[in-house]
Amino acid sequence: MRYPIAIEPGDDIHAWGVVVPDLPGCFSAGDTLDEAIEQAREAIELHIDGLLDDGCDVPPPQPVSAHQARPEFVGWIWAVVAIDPAMLDDKVERVNVTLPRRVLSRLDRAAKAAGETRSGYIARLAIEAPHRRCVQ
Known part of the structure; x- marks a missing residue:
């Protein structure tokens, strides 16, 4: 699975903020762009794990294009984070x-x-x- 993430640019004083539009309430941050992307991966995995524990459905990822035009993400950077589908396996x-x-x-x-x-x-x-x- 590949979840798009919206990244609010940071600088020397502010962290790079990350929002996962397909997973309401899932967000993270990092001091660098690379760290923000890696932290997003961990946040997504923990969020999905919590949804499964609670018996909730896991929203499927949508294409980046489904979110890019949203006004709250103007000026943000887009990336895609790959999540191992095995983490959804309850075998x-x-x-x-x-x-x-x-x-x-x-x-x-x-x-x-x-x-x-x-x-x-x-x-x-x-x-x-x-x-x-x-x-x-």
Whole structure:
């Protein structure tokens, strides 16, 4: 996937601001143009991850031309950030985790009390911390 980003030019005093028009609420900044683009990639990945955690749809990227004429972006620079589509993959993968026995015992007790499997309990904790909401 390739998301267009709008970059507000910076200078020696001001950061380069970045907005992702296709992902409302997704923005970032950087001290240089290159840093702003790299920070945008991270912001997009985190934003999409949060949408998925909340069960929200991920808006598809639109072409740059769909946004260029918008008045709020006059004078801004446009770039495109490639996002690995694998980050949208919810396919289950088996992993090996090493934990101290006392931690594993605590984890198993908590999972049992919650009526969940160990894996399900860990996954739910990871998704809920921090909890996000869908942006409409």
